[in-house]
Each structure stands twice: as C-alpha cells, then as structure tokens.
Amino acid sequence: MVQEQSNLEQTEVVIKVKRYNQEKGEYWSEYKLSVDRFTQMTEVLRRVKTEQDPTIAYRASCHMAVCGSCAMKINGEPRLACKTLALDMVKKYGSNQITVEPMDFFKVEKDLIVDMDDFYARMFTVKPRLYPSEEVLKGNAESRLRPEDQKELWKFAQCIWCGLCVSSCPAVRIDSKFLGPAAHAKGYRFLADPRDTIYDERLKILGDSAWRCTYCYQCFNVCPRDVEPVTTIKKTRAQTRFLKDKTEVVKTGEKHVRAIYESIRDTGKLEEAKVYLTTYGLATAITDMLYTMRNGKMSFALIKEKKVSEIAQIQKLMGEKE
Known part of the structure; x- marks a missing residue:
C-alpha cells in the first residue's frame, strides 16, 4: 500500500x-x-x-x-x-x-x-428542535413517526449548518427579514414533523420570510448535502394559507400565486403584465410603468397574448373542467 x-x-x-x-x-x-x-x-x-x-x-x-x-x-x-x-x-x-x-x-x-454569529442567530430563530407533547415528556405516550413522514423529513434533516447557501444567497443581502435558506430548511424539517406541537408558532416565524425568497436557486446549486433549501421554502409557502395573522408580504405573495394560476387557466400562458397588475395594484403598476418607460422596456409590457389552442385541455389538467 x-x-x-x-x-x-x-x-x-x-x-x-x-x-x-x-x-x-x-x-x-x-x-x-x-x-x-x-x-x-x-x-x-x-x-x-x-x-x-x-x-x-x-x-x-x-x-x-x-x-x-x-x-x-x-x-x-x-x-x-x-x-x-x-x-x-x-x-x-x-x-x-x-x-x-x-x-x-x-x-x-x-x-x-468568518464570523458565523449572524448565521447561528438565524438558525436558532426557527427553534431547531422538536417540541413533543406533555404526554410524551411524562412518559405516558410514545412519539412515533410513520415511514412516509420520515421520507418527507429525511432530506431536510441533512443540513450541516455550513452556511454555504447563505453565502451565495442574494435575498439575504438585500432583506434583513429573510431568515435565509438554511434556517428555512431546518425550520420546515420541524414544521412538517407530526410529532411537533408548536406548528402555529413555527408557521408564524417562517411564513413571512418564506415569501421574501427570490427563487434564484443558488442554495440549491451550492448545498454539499443536496438538502434543497428552496424546496422547503416552496413547501412553507403552501402552508401560509393556515396563518391566522398574515403580513402584507404573505398576502401579496398569495395574491401573486393566484394571479399566475388564473392567467394560465384563462389563456394557457403567463401574462406577466396582467399578473403584475393583479398582484401589486394600479398605483404600484403606474409607478413601475414609468420606470420601464424611462428604460425603454415598455414595449414588452404591451405585448398582446393569444390563448393557446385547446385551452380546455389545460383547464382539465388544472382540475377546472371534467
């Protein structure tokens, strides 16, 4: 040897x-x-x-x-x-x-x-441990996890807190209220755990932040453990409909998703100008329209889209028609 x-x-x-x-x-x-x-x-x-x-x-x-x-x-x-x-x-x-x-x-x-204090603060914000029921803590019940639940949690439990995803994330740099990819991966790992007892509190912590992600997929690209933090952010967004007190960021995000859905349902295409207007309202749209005009990009917003042929097939796939 x-x-x-x-x-x-x-x-x-x-x-x-x-x-x-x-x-x-x-x-x-x-x-x-x-x-x-x-x-x-x-x-x-x-x-x-x-x-x-x-x-x-x-x-x-x-x-x-x-x-x-x-x-x-x-x-x-x-x-x-x-x-x-x-x-x-x-x-x-x-x-x-x-x-x-x-x-x-x-x-x-x-x-x-590098100084990792800010990173650790973000990670601990999401309460990265299981909070079992009182009965389990007293030894009167077992904390059981089904194989299908374990399958959902396993990938997201592999985060090793290296910080690479945060170092490559543009949203963290521009938005101090965005918790970052690693924190969302760790937070969702417990949010989706049926043994946990603080679902509402976790969703409140994660909900607003989840809608601040820009979906650049850098965290997906650099993660050395294939955790896919962006996937946990998508899954968390899907659960913000259960939030009792929604922030304006959450409301806008959900409105945006609905606008995209309606655009595809009605035309088979993503009509970006219409989606933007529906999401942000007329006042914001006018302000941004002036910006696009000054930068010579207004023509892109005025493109007229035609419905795709056989739109009924798309609507059927979306569950709109039988």
Missing part, C-alpha cells in the same frame, strides 16, 4: 489564498505544492500551514462533509474544502492555479475564517 501511494502521479498546483487580518487588511498569498488525485483541499491547506506558512488561518474538522467547518470559496465556488479534490478544480477550470477565499456575506475574522 505504501509503495502504491508513493507511485501516484504528482501534479504541481499554485494555491492563491485571499488573506485578511486587522493589521494588514486584505492581501493575497501564493503557495506551490504537489498533489495527487486523492488530495482534498483541506489536505492542501493543512500542508500549506504545516510546511510553508504557519500563520494561515482556516477551519476544518471532520474532513468528511459532516461538520460543515471548512466552507469557503474555491475558484469562486462556494464549496466544502474536504469535499473538493484539488485536481478536480484543475481539470474543471483548465488551470493549475486554484484560488481560495472566505465565504461571501459573512464578516471575515482572519484569512478564511
């Missing part, structure tokens, strides 16, 4: 690390080392730290995509370093140079280490 490892083909790579400390601010450091086809980026960073530059700072723990500690940007992609092979990056980008940077959105503490 030792002989086999020693004979592995070695490739020299150049690692460019974006550094930061309070004294010097931001700067780049460059390192050269040889790697083989099994070398993870966590191993690359370990060797840089132990063999070339002990001042470099980064986080890593399990080295097997379970703890989420080694989240960072590699060649501009939000990734787990332990789940990224150095030579995969070389092949993908056709270059022996690999850049390593801290995650976006988060405040950088030092080098590749």
Whole structure:
C-alpha cells in the first residue's frame, strides 16, 4: 500500500489564498505544492500551514462533509474544502492555479475564517428542535413517526449548518427579514414533523420570510448535502394559507400565486403584465410603468397574448373542467 501511494502521479498546483487580518487588511498569498488525485483541499491547506506558512488561518474538522467547518470559496465556488479534490478544480477550470477565499456575506475574522454569529442567530430563530407533547415528556405516550413522514423529513434533516447557501444567497443581502435558506430548511424539517406541537408558532416565524425568497436557486446549486433549501421554502409557502395573522408580504405573495394560476387557466400562458397588475395594484403598476418607460422596456409590457389552442385541455389538467 505504501509503495502504491508513493507511485501516484504528482501534479504541481499554485494555491492563491485571499488573506485578511486587522493589521494588514486584505492581501493575497501564493503557495506551490504537489498533489495527487486523492488530495482534498483541506489536505492542501493543512500542508500549506504545516510546511510553508504557519500563520494561515482556516477551519476544518471532520474532513468528511459532516461538520460543515471548512466552507469557503474555491475558484469562486462556494464549496466544502474536504469535499473538493484539488485536481478536480484543475481539470474543471483548465488551470493549475486554484484560488481560495472566505465565504461571501459573512464578516471575515482572519484569512478564511468568518464570523458565523449572524448565521447561528438565524438558525436558532426557527427553534431547531422538536417540541413533543406533555404526554410524551411524562412518559405516558410514545412519539412515533410513520415511514412516509420520515421520507418527507429525511432530506431536510441533512443540513450541516455550513452556511454555504447563505453565502451565495442574494435575498439575504438585500432583506434583513429573510431568515435565509438554511434556517428555512431546518425550520420546515420541524414544521412538517407530526410529532411537533408548536406548528402555529413555527408557521408564524417562517411564513413571512418564506415569501421574501427570490427563487434564484443558488442554495440549491451550492448545498454539499443536496438538502434543497428552496424546496422547503416552496413547501412553507403552501402552508401560509393556515396563518391566522398574515403580513402584507404573505398576502401579496398569495395574491401573486393566484394571479399566475388564473392567467394560465384563462389563456394557457403567463401574462406577466396582467399578473403584475393583479398582484401589486394600479398605483404600484403606474409607478413601475414609468420606470420601464424611462428604460425603454415598455414595449414588452404591451405585448398582446393569444390563448393557446385547446385551452380546455389545460383547464382539465388544472382540475377546472371534467
């Protein structure tokens, strides 16, 4: 085995690390080392730290995509370093140079280490634990979960709190009231759990935030555990009809969905101008119409759509006609 490892083909790579400390601010450091086809980026960073530059700072723990500690940007992609092979990056980008940077959105503490306090605050806002009934707590009943319920919850329980989805999320940057993809994944995992007893409270916490997502699917793209946070946001939106006190954001979101449904039902197409007017009302539509006119885009709003042929077939699929 030792002989086999020693004979592995070695490739020299150049690692460019974006550094930061309070004294010097931001700067780049460059390192050269040889790697083989099994070398993870966590191993690359370990060797840089132990063999070339002990001042470099980064986080890593399990080295097997379970703890989420080694989240960072590699060649501009939000990734787990332990789940990224150095030579995969070389092949993908056709270059022996690999850049390593801290995650976006988060405040950088030092080098590749970021402050996760805001992320954890968002996660704990959704009460990320099960609240069983009093009978279960007293030992007078069992907390049972059917296989079909477990199937629904399992994927969303795989979140490892790495923060990659939040670092790539544009909605988090522009809207402080949006809890973020990871918090929604964790929140829905308990919202959909039949053993939980605070459904109304959870829905109130998650409902308004769910309608603030922009559906860019970046969280879907970067999640190292295939959790699909955007799916939990969609599923949470579907349940806001049970909210007792709806915010204006929730009301607008539900109105928008209804407008889309009616547009497809009536014409077989998504009439965007009509949907926008129905959703936001005449006053807002006029304001935005002036904006589109100034930017030369008004012609797109005035396109007249024709119904698709055999609209009855679409209506039948939508359950409107037998």
